[in-house]
Amino acid sequence: MAFALVRSALGAIKEKGLKGAFRAAKEEGYFAALLDGNLANSKFRIDGVKLVGVDKAGNRYYEKMSHVQHGRHRWVVYADKVYNASAIPPEWHGWLHHITDHTPEQLEGLRPSRYGVEHMKNRTGEGEQYIYHAKGHALNPNKRDWKRYEEWRPVE
Amino acid sequence: MLRQVANRGLAVLRGAAASQRACATRVVSDRPQQIQQFGVFSREYSTALNLHRNTSDNNPDVPFEFTSANMEKVKEILSHYPKNYKQSGIIPLLDLAQQQNGGWLSINSMNKIAEIVGVAPIRVYEVATFYSMFNRQKVGTYHVMVCGTTPCMLRGSRTIEATLLKHLGVERNEVTKDGKFSVGEMECMGCCVNAPMIVVADYSNGVEGYSYNYFEDLTPERVVEVIEAYRKGEKPPHGTQHPERLNCGPAGGLTTLLGEPKPPPCRDLAAC
Amino acid sequence: MAWRSKLSQSLQELRIHMCQTSVASKATREFVVKNYKDLKTLNPRLPILVRECSGIQPRLWARYDFGVERSIALDGLSEPEISKKLEELAATAPQSKTPMHA
Amino acid sequence: MAPRCRRYSLPLRRSSTGSAPRRLASPVVDSASICGAGSGVAAAEGSGSRGLHSGVAWYAGIRGQLYEGKGRGKDGSKQVSESYKWSSGMSLGGVRHARTASVAAVGAKFTANPEDCIEVSVDGSNVTIAKGMTVLQACEVAGIDIPRFCYHPRLSIAGNCRMCLVEVEKTPKPVASCALPAMPGMKIKTNTPLVKKAREGVMEFLLINHPLDCPICDQGGECDLQDQSMVYGSDRGRFIEAKRGVVDKNLGPLVKTVMTRCIQCTRCVRFASEIAGVQDLGVLGRGGAEEIGTYVEKLMVSELSGNVIDVCPVGALTAKPSAFTARSWELKSTESIDVSDAVGANIRIDSRGPEVMRILPRLNEEVNEEWISDKARFSYDGLKRQRLNEPMIRNSEGQLEPVSWAKALKTVAEAAHKVNPAEMAAIAGKLSDAESMMALKDLMNRLGCERLWVEGNGENADADLRSNYLVNTTIAGLEYTDACLLVGTELRHEAPLLNHRLRKAVRNSRAKVASIGPELDLHFKCEHLGNSSDALLSIAQGKHPFAQVLSKAKFPSIIVGSGVLQRSDKDAVLAAVQSIVQQANMIRDDWNGYNFLLLNAAQAAGLDLGFVPGARAPVGDKSSIKFLYLMGADDLTPEDIPADAFVVYQGHHGDRSAYRANVILPGVAYSEKEGTYENTEGRTQQTSPAVPTVGDARDDWKIVRALSEFAGVTLPYDTVNGVRARMLAVAPNLFRVDELEPATPLPKESLPESKTKLESLPFKKVVDNFYMTDAISRASKTMAQCTAAFSSS
């Protein structure tokens, strides 16, 4: 990727000259785009970036309302290095995907109190115990017995 | 348009809630907690629940027997009917039991009647729940029933009832603390000419002294007087309370038909 | 008629099949009406199963020891002849087969 | 014309023109075949074991070989005039001289004399109906289904739902067809716009207070209100006020109530008072506050209470045990027969996958009409519990351990050969079907064992004459009795449906009923004459006033309970009964009032098959038994079984006897097999398999057949048709499925005299607890709940 970028930049220089290429890149906003990226924004704290919140797992949610490409104004920086999109809890998922403009703190009152389980990220591949088995699967530790009758056992 | 519908719906809901509240408070306070919650099921247009719930004064352990004098009456009543149709006497017997029992029917009084006429108790319960004249909850010694049907309502029966309730300090179907009065509602009793009217059922003297009197042409002031008279043990004059009216005639003398009415036109019969 | 009292010595069970109404079963019916009391009194423990079924052929079935059965059709026979057949059935009891393990 | 019972215009005897033998097969068989040893079914084997193509040919073949071919035509009429006794004229279906208007879709039939018929026009076409029928019935005969809620064919007419409105020409308004008698020449219209509009109006009122909870309602999918609202209902209501709510009632562990759904059709009230005879339900209150209830907290104590669930046209009364378990459209229904008592009610087993979800009654006018007892309806959950699913053998440590079939059968065969045939015995249980009893009888006989009996019949049962152990009046015929004596029977607990028929007789024609035996409220007026045989004796001697009642009666009857079989003076009791029968002239050409009520489903077939001790069987002393074969028999107490006996238990439930068994052979329950049963009136009926059996269990007759091979006395049949062919050679009436072969009583002169003396003993109860009588109901949780709830009352 980076190699392709360098090659296309070299190609542009070769075609338009160094100055021409620089001007064209600036006109087309390439440099702004470099700085606009989430990585740069969140790592280097360029102006206008707001940390909206941190969820239980430590994922950090950011927002930048000006000078960003459309649709890229909310992002998450995962707590884990080896990350997985399923690490985002549903309450933050709504905010992150622009389903709602309210953060989970603001929506706390709507959270059902009588039911609902704590969010857990998908742990597939992290070990035997996380493999899903169907209700009647032999490896399911809570294997369900489908036998619809109860047999007699002699009790001596 | 939409708002109208919404308002109407809300009004209905409010009405329902209000009636439920009213029903809930109507429940006599000495009932146990568990019974109170059934109050909300009773409906505003029904005088009482169609269910029996044991209370301290109304349960299968409270005995009921007809007095020997009344037993004679029972026999007299049953003699009107064929022997195998004794159940025809359920209504008069219920009435008798109600008079004897101070104006209401306990569960055992109904069971007793079922035993006398030889039917299952449920057949008696059916009759007793059907007719609103039969009270299955305790009422006052003087049970006052206000007519709530259209002519009386137009002539101010609501005010009469409100006055009564305020004067006695009770809700509808509730008995005063001294046990003397209770107020209920009745459907049209046929005195529309002299509306508004009330009925006072007097259970103070058992079956012999039982009376069921109409008081007509009432005003809020007059109804209080009537009640107070009863409280003193007097017997206020029943019938119309209008000073200038005789029975159901016009107040202050005739206003029409003052002279000999003009005969209808008739052909000359003699000429035929 | 001595064979009658010995009926339960050779037979384990006697079955009489007949129709309730048919002509062919008439003699069998007569046989039952006339002889049942006698047979039963003499052999109180012998099951004499009178089985009626409309339209069935009258038939006498005898069951001996070890489930051996024989039957005789009775249509066309008169009542004394049926008696005779019964006697035959009683007399021709198969040699009592001993249980194979004894 | 045959004599008729005028009141009901039913002939009491089959007319003389039409009762030639019903089935006549063409070939006359060589009848001199004396079958050799072990080939009692030789005739059957020829075609029966051919198996594959046999279907009808097999049936016809058997019939041809075993049924006589004579007597058709001229002979036929002659033989009938000589018919020597009564034949099943009481059966409702066998009515002659009746014009029957039968419509394919409806199947409605009526019986009446032609002169008692009238003609009305329904939607332009003329139909002939009996005088006195209602307009609704006329429409039904015409094949037009009138919507209705309150009308029920088996209850009195209430006329309060107004759904059955039709238009009759020259009436100003639509009329309620259920309550209007049809008049000759009436012109009825059922599909005019007026009718539709009228019914729509009624439907709108009905739906005012009916909740919209069809998705969570158990009646959803088979609800009359739901179906009819599809035609007459609106998609929106005009009612904006608050709907009413009604307090639910507690009617016990069987009937669930959601009273808000009630539309006040009062069917349940009428059912309770008219059919069940428990005056508990009533209509309380008036107007919009009207509701169905008991007023005081009271359970509905009736053996027929489950039927209010069927009677209810909406979801107000539903089955509590099967609440929220299945929807009606996902169920597969199998038409079968109930075995919980000897009445043999026709049922429909509804199953989903391998599980029985519920049991419903099925129409059979001659047996159960449309009712079944609560035990029949709700004991099905016992089919899922305590099941024996693999063969077991008691090992040397005294523990039962699962083994293979081969090993189990081998063990049994070896044990059987170790003992003397005289020391063997076999008992068939209450629920055994005829096929397995036949196989077991053949097997035991071949092994030399003659000591066989069916539970309930006892060891001394007399299986000779069918008329001596059947309900000869027939179940339907009992309705016509006008005086009945019950001897040693608690009819309500022993056969609730028969009790209902007798109740009908009391209600409709004021029949007089008296009972000698344990005292029990039968839910109708019944004079209790004490519980001792003295009362019986005084009636038999004509001293008792009830003897006069019986002899004055037109259709007197007597019902003897099967508890009599357990008495030591059984013969004397039966002799006393016989003399009552004689005195009251109960057995006539047009009426047979002698009834022996059996208790269990297996009893009648067992007696028919001669599943009784043979002529030289040792009887009485049970201590000599060394080898005991129990086919689902659980009534023996452990003390009855000698400690050194080898006990084989073949059955479907681990009930009492399974604990004592040395070998357990798992069989199948009635819902899983195709078995023949005979009910107490002698009607042969067959069950159909509805669900697969459990585990390794096998059909009972197959187990016996396999065992016979291990024992070296192979039985000569290996298909179910083969067993049935063998049954044909033993009790041919068991071959006539769904039919009643009437039993002819012998004249008293032909019956042997009893030598025993009547003892002054009380009659014992035979049913301690109605809800738990057999292995299935004892395993049922619902029945346990019923026992707990109703035991106090």
Add this chain to the structure above:
Amino acid sequence: MAARRALAVLPSSLRGLSSVAFHPAELQGVYNFGADSKANVIRAGEIGEVSGVPDEHLHRKVLIYSPARVASQQGVGKTGVWKISFESTQKWENPLMGWTSTGDPYHAVGEAALYFDTKEAAMEFASKYGWEYTIREPKQVIQRTKAYADNFKWRGPAEEEG
């Protein structure tokens, strides 16, 4: 004719089956059994034989019946049809998901599809396939006269006591 030709290519063991007589008396007049000249007439069991149905299903035992009205409903709309039931109970709960499994290919056929207007049609169908059938006749309702007035009918004088 086509059926005949198809039969000819079947293994002889299968063809042998066709010689087993299947003569429902009710069909005698309709079919001329064994008359080869009338080759276009379908012989009993012939459809089953040529259809390639496995042997074990060729001669199934079936029940021809007309389902009774559900006791809990009064409408008769669903009654009057005739069904062929295979009395199939080869069912079990699938151990993995608990769904119902079956080992009987005819299970759903009988449940869902085989409806006939008349008994004869069902019998003819069954015999064409060579199924061994039993017929169970439906029970009929008997209409009894009754009147609304019965509720109020004079039940006669009282019985004497004693």
